[in-house]
Amino acid sequence: DIQMTQSPSTLSASVGDRVTITCRASQSISSWLAWYQQKPGKAPKFLIHKASSLESGVPSRFSGSGSGTEFTLTISSLQPDDFATYYCQQYNSYPLTFGGGTKVEIK
């Protein structure tokens, strides 16, 4: 199974900050990576696929990059609605696996 490791596990930031979350795969997954946002008590929301392709309707302040084993999710200017937990997910091979999550909290 491909292990996905996210860092940091928790991130404290302020509105307007630039935020970067890292996701590392235990083996190369090319660009087969997705990102999700989850708020407490809610289902995950799909943000990005193929490492950098933004889902329709997702604000342009979100961006993704990377390939192979190292990936990043960047929020260019953190907004109040962005405080949530973010997960990466690889779909290079089954079983599909997720990172452990990064909680973005208010500083």
Place this chain on the structure above:
Amino acid sequence: EVQLVESGGGLVQPGGSLRLSCAASGFTFNTYWMHWVRQAPGKGLVWVSRIKSDGSSATYADSVTGRFTISRDNAKNMLYLEMNSLRAEDTAVYYCSRVQYNSYFDSWGQGTLVTVSS
């Protein structure tokens, strides 16, 4: 608008059984692979199972193989998860999800909580 609505969760004793359902609407259900993903309280997301669009093929995580069965009824736009021999570690919110190109989860239900406890 894509809608996925799970039901069937609840409290069950260890060793017991439960059947989850997911009602789909707003898209052509019989053209998509469908999946179940679970999330234990305070923990991350874990893939559980998938079923092909026509129901002819299914795959499971090692942790549920032999105990869980995924199925679908394309005439009713319904997805199911039959769970047997339940264990405390199966306690989680279970989400049904539509998958694009059998790869990433582009739509999720609201989830249904399964609690396995005596």
